Amino acid sequence: MQGKKKNVIVGQSGGPTAAINSSLVGVYKTAIDRGADRVYGMLFGIQGLLEGKYVDLSEHIKNDLDIEILKRTPSSFLGSCRYKLPEIEENREVYKKIFRILEELEIDSFFYIGGNDSMDTIKKLSDYGTEVHSPIRFMGVPKTIDNDLDVTDHTPGYGSAAKYIASITKEIIRDGLVYDLESITIIEIMGRNAGWLAGAAALSNCEDCEGPDMIFLPEMDFDIEKFIEKVRNLQKIKKSIVIAVSEGIHLADGRYICELTETIDQTDSFGHKILTGAARYLAAKVIKEVGCKTRAIEFNTLQRCASHIVSRVDITEAFQVGGAAVKAAFEGETGKMIILKRISDDPYICVTDIFDINKIANVEKKVPREWINESGDYVTQQFINYVKPLIQSELTPIMTNGLPRHLTLKDE
Amino acid sequence: MQGKKKNVIVGQSGGPTAAINSSLVGVYKTAIDRGADRVYGMLFGIQGLLEGKYVDLSEHIKNDLDIEILKRTPSSFLGSCRYKLPEIEENREVYKKIFRILEELEIDSFFYIGGNDSMDTIKKLSDYGTEVHSPIRFMGVPKTIDNDLDVTDHTPGYGSAAKYIASITKEIIRDGLVYDLESITIIEIMGRNAGWLAGAAALSNCEDCEGPDMIFLPEMDFDIEKFIEKVRNLQKIKKSIVIAVSEGIHLADGRYICELTETIDQTDSFGHKILTGAARYLAAKVIKEVGCKTRAIEFNTLQRCASHIVSRVDITEAFQVGGAAVKAAFEGETGKMIILKRISDDPYICVTDIFDINKIANVEKKVPREWINESGDYVTQQFINYVKPLIQSELTPIMTNGLPRHLTLKDE
Numbered sequence: 001m002q003g004k005k006k007n008v009i010v011g012q013s014g015g016p017t018a019a020i021n022s023s024l025v026g027v028y029k030t031a032i033d034r035g036a037d038r039v040y041g042m043l044f045g046i047q048g049l050l051e052g053k054y055v056d057l058s059e060h061i062k063n064d065l066d067i068e069i070l071k072r073t074p075s076s077f078l079g080s081c082r083y084k085l086p087e088i089e090e091n092r093e094v095y096k097k098i099f100r101i102l103e104e105l106e107i108d109s110f111f112y113i114g115g116n117d118s119m120d121t122i123k124k125l126s127d128y129g130t131e132v133h134s135p136i137r138f139m140g141v142p143k144t145i146d147n148d149l150d151v152t153d154h155t156p157g158y159g160s161a162a163k164y165i166a167s168i169t170k171e172i173i174r175d176g177l178v179y180d181l182e183s184i185t186i187i188e189i190m191g192r193n194a195g196w197l198a199g200a201a202a203l204s205n206c207e208d209c210e211g212p213d214m215i216f217l218p219e220m221d222f223d224i225e226k227f228i229e230k231v232r233n234l235q236k237i238k239k240s241i242v243i244a245v246s247e248g249i250h251l252a253d254g255r256y257i258c259e260l261t262e263t264i265d266q267t268d269s270f271g272h273k274i275l276t277g278a279a280r281y282l283a284a285k286v287i288k289e290v291g292c293k294t295r296a297i298e299f300n301t302l303q304r305c306a307s308h309i310v311s312r313v314d315i316t317e318a319f320q321v322g323g324a325a326v327k328a329a330f331e332g333e334t335g336k337m338i339i340l341k342r343i344s345d346d347p348y349i350c351v352t353d354i355f356d357i358n359k360i361a362n363v364e365k366k367v368p369r370e371w372i373n374e375s376g377d378y379v380t381q382q383f384i385n386y387v388k389p390l391i392q393s394e395l396t397p398i399m400t401n402g403l404p405r406h407l408t409l410k411d412e
Numbered sequence: 413m414q415g416k417k418k419n420v421i422v423g424q425s426g427g428p429t430a431a432i433n434s435s436l437v438g439v440y441k442t443a444i445d446r447g448a449d450r451v452y453g454m455l456f457g458i459q460g461l462l463e464g465k466y467v468d469l470s471e472h473i474k475n476d477l478d479i480e481i482l483k484r485t486p487s488s489f490l491g492s493c494r495y496k497l498p499e500i501e502e503n504r505e506v507y508k509k510i511f512r513i514l515e516e517l518e519i520d521s522f523f524y525i526g527g528n529d530s531m532d533t534i535k536k537l538s539d540y541g542t543e544v545h546s547p548i549r550f551m552g553v554p555k556t557i558d559n560d561l562d563v564t565d566h567t568p569g570y571g572s573a574a575k576y577i578a579s580i581t582k583e584i585i586r587d588g589l590v591y592d593l594e595s596i597t598i599i600e601i602m603g604r605n606a607g608w609l610a611g612a613a614a615l616s617n618c619e620d621c622e623g624p625d626m627i628f629l630p631e632m633d634f635d636i637e638k639f640i641e642k643v644r645n646l647q648k649i650k651k652s653i654v655i656a657v658s659e660g661i662h663l664a665d666g667r668y669i670c671e672l673t674e675t676i677d678q679t680d681s682f683g684h685k686i687l688t689g690a691a692r693y694l695a696a697k698v699i700k701e702v703g704c705k706t707r708a709i710e711f712n713t714l715q716r717c718a719s720h721i722v723s724r725v726d727i728t729e730a731f732q733v734g735g736a737a738v739k740a741a742f743e744g745e746t747g748k749m750i751i752l753k754r755i756s757d758d759p760y761i762c763v764t765d766i767f768d769i770n771k772i773a774n775v776e777k778k779v780p781r782e783w784i785n786e787s788g789d790y791v792t793q794q795f796i797n798y799v800k801p802l803i804q805s806e807l808t809p810i811m812t813n814g815l816p817r818h819l820t821l822k823d824e
Contacts, residue, residue, distance in 0.1 A: 015590075016590050047592070074583045074587060075589060079591065081592065166814070167720050168720070171487075171720065172717065174486050175486060175717040177487060178427075178488050179456065179492060179494075180456040203815065204815065206815060208817060208818045298710065298712070300710070300712075301584060301587055302580055304587070308579050308721050309720050388813070393811075394814075402800070402803040402806075403575070403579050403616065403803070405620060406582070406586060406620045407620070408586075408621075
C-alpha cells in the first residue's frame with residue numbers, strides 16, 4: 001500500500017547532559033518500533049535545520065549495540081544550538097521556511113529534546129502549525145542537568161549529574177583527610193540560579209562518608225562575614241573541612257561572589273559571562289582571614305558530560321520520556337511536553353505523563369525554601385529523599401582499549 | 413612453639429593515588445598469607461609513627477570484601493605525610509625513637525609505600541639499621557601518579573591517573589563539539605616537572621575520538637607567541653580545538669606560565685605554591701589575541717583520587733609490588749625497593765624485581781625528548797605504546813546507595 005509517509009524528525013537543543021542521547025535513542029527506537037518510515041535527526045537543532053542540516057538516523061544507528069553505546073555517549077549526538085525562534089508575528093518567514101523543510105521531508109511528528117528555551121520552540125511551532133492548519137505534531141522532551149524545568153517532577157540529565165557530583169564529592173572528602181593537618185576544600189558546583197546540583201553534594205553523606213560540612217545554594221543570599229565565622233567554628237571541631245557552593249551564590253545586593261574577584265573575561269558560546277570563580281574567591285578570603293591551608297576545586301564541564309559514571313534510573317527515564325513523546329504524537333497529541341510524575345519516593349515509582357506546553361510557565365524551578373535548612377547552609381532530609389532515588393543503579397560504560405566507547409556521527 | 417613474633421608494619425607517604433590502597437592490601441594480605449603474626453599500619457606515615465600513631469590492620473580489614481573495597485578506596489587509607497627524615501648524623505634521636513617503637517612492636521619488616529621522598533626514608537632507616545646491627549628489614553614500595561620515579565618502568569598509581577585523564581579528555585572533546593561554533597578548550601593536567609600525565613591525554617585519540625589537538629609538557633620550554641600562532645593555524649582547519657597543558661609549563665627563562673597571571677596565593681599542605689592557572693592564563697590570552705570563545709578546564713585533585721574509574725592493570729600491579737616487597741623481606745632482603753620491569757609492550761608483560769635503594773638516584777624521571785614530537789606540541793607513538801598497556805581493563809566500583817563504596821578506618 002503506497003500511503004502517506006510516516007517520517008519523524010528529532011533535534012537536541014541547549015546544553016548537553018549525560019542522558020540526552022538516551023532520550024534520542026528513546027525517540028528513535030520507539031518511532032521505528034511503531035512504524036515510522038524514516039527518523040531524521042536535525043544537526044545543531046532548529047538552527048541547523050534552518051540551514052538544511054539533517055541526517056537519516058538509520059544510517060548512523062545501525063544495530064542494538066549502537067543503541068547501547070549511544071545511551072552511554074556524552075554531549076548531544078546530533079549537535080545542539082541555543083537558537084530562539086522569533087515571535088510568529090515578528091518573522092513569519094522563519095516559520096514558513098521550517099514548515100517547508102518539514103513538508104518536503106514528509107514529517108509526521110517533530111520532537112525537540114531540551115530545556116525551557118526548547119519548550120518555547122515547541123510552543124511557537126505548534127502555535128504556527130495550528131494557525132496554518134498543519135497536520136504536523138510537535139512534542140517536547142525535557143532534559144537539563146539544572147533540574148529547573150517547571151511541572152515535571154525532575155528532568156532527565158539531572159540524576160546522572162547528581163550521581164557524578166555526589167561520587168566525586170565523596171572522593172574529594174576522602175582526599176582531604178589524607179594529611180594530619182587542618183585543611184579547607186571549597187568545591188564549586190554548576191547552577192546559576194537553582195541549587196539542585198549543589199544540593200546533590202549532600203548525597204555523599206552515607207555510611208562511609210560524612211558528606212560536606214556546608215552547602216550554599218543560590219536560592220539564599222550569601223553573607224561572606226557569616227561564612228568566615230562558620231568556617232572558624234567548624235575548625236574548632238574538625239581538621240578537614242569541605243564546603244560546597246553553587247557557582248551562582250550571590251550577595252544580598254545581587255552581586256555574584258565570582259564577580260567580586262578579578263576573573264578573566266570568559267564567556268560561554270553564547271556570550272553569557274561564565275560564572276566561575278566563587279570557590280577561588282572564597283578560598284582566597286579564607287586564606288586571608290582564617291590562615292588555614294585552603295584549596296578551591298571547580299567541578300567544571302564534566303558535570304554535564306561525565307558519561308563514565310551515570311545513573312541507570314536517569315538513563316532509563318531519559319529513554320522513557322523520548323519513547324512516551326513518540327507514543328503520544330502517534331496517538332494524535334501535539335503541543336505537549338512529556339513530564340515525569342513521581343508516585344512515591346520509597347519505593348521509588350515514577351511515570352510519564354503529557355502536559356500542555358502552553359501551560360508551562362517559562363520559569364526556572366528553584367529549590368523550595370523548606371528544603372534548605374534554617375541557617376541556609378545545608379539541604380534538608382526532604383531534599384535528600386527527593387534526589388536519592390534519581391542516582392540509583394549504574395549503566396556501566398562499554399570499554400574499548402581501556403576507555404569508554406562513544407558513538408559518533410559517521411562522516412558523510 | 414613460643415618463638416619470636418613475626419610482626420610487620422606498613423605506612424603510606426606523599427600524595428595519594430587511586431592505587432595506593434591496593435599496594436597496602438598487597439602488603440597486608442601477603443604478610444598474613446606468609447605467616448605474619450600482626451600487620452600494623454602507621455597512621456600518617458613515619459610522622460604519625462613518631463607520635464605513636466598506629467593501628468592493627470586486622471581490626472580494620474576484616475574479610476575478603478573489605479579487601480576488595482579497600483582496593484577501590486581513594487586517598488591513603490592510613491593517612492599520609494611528607495615528613496623527611498633528617499640525616500642520621502644530624503639527629504640520631506629521631507632514629508633511636510623510631511627503632512625503639514619498632515622494637516617494642518616486635519617488628520620484623522617495615523614497608524613504606526611512596527615516591528622519591530619515601531624511598532629516601534627507607535634508605536636512611538636501612539642505613540641506620542645496618543649501623544646499629546638491627547635485624548629489622550626495610551623495603552620501599554613505589555607509588556606516584558607523576559610516574560617520575562627512577563629505575564622502575566613505571567609507578568603504580570600512574571596507570572589509573574592516565575586512564576582517568578584519557579577518559580575525561582575524550583568526554584570533554586565530545587562536549588566541545590556540541591555547538592556549530594568555533595571554540596577552544598584548554599585543559600590543565602597535573603605534573604610540575606614531568607609530563608607523563610599530560611601526555612596521557614593523547615590516549616583519547618582512538619577510533620571514536622580525534623584526541624587533543626596539541627599537548628604541551630613541562631619538559632619543553634613554552635613559547636606563548638608560537639602557541640598563539642599554532643592556535644590561529646588550527647582554527648583555519650577545524651572549529652572545535654582542544655589543547656592539553658601540564659600545570660608546570662614554563663617560559664625559556666624558567667617562569668611558570670601560571671605565575672604570569674594574578675593568581676590567589678594558594679599553597680598546598682606543605683607550603684608549596686599550587687601551580688594552577690596555566691590554562692586560565694592561556695585562555696585569557698587566546699580570548700584577547702584570537703578572539704574566539706575559549707574555556708579553561710582544570711582537571712584538579714580528582715586526577716589522584718578518582719577511584720570510580722581505575723585501570724585494573726594498575727590496581728593489580730599496585731597489589732603485586734606490595735606483595736613482592738613482603739616476599740623479598742621475608743626472604744631476607746632489606747634496603748631495597750620493588751620495581752616493575754617491562755618485558756614487552758604488546759603483548760604487555762611486566763614483572764617485579766628488587767633494586768638496591770642506595771643505587772636509586774633521587775631524581776625526577778622525565779619524558780624522554782624523543783618521546784615528544786619535534787615541534788614540542790604532542791607526544792610520539794613511542795610514548796603512546798608505553799602508556800597504553802597501563803590503562804587497560806577496569807576494576808568496577810562496588811556501589812551502595814548509588815555511590816562507590818569506600819573502606820574507612822573504624823573509630824577507635
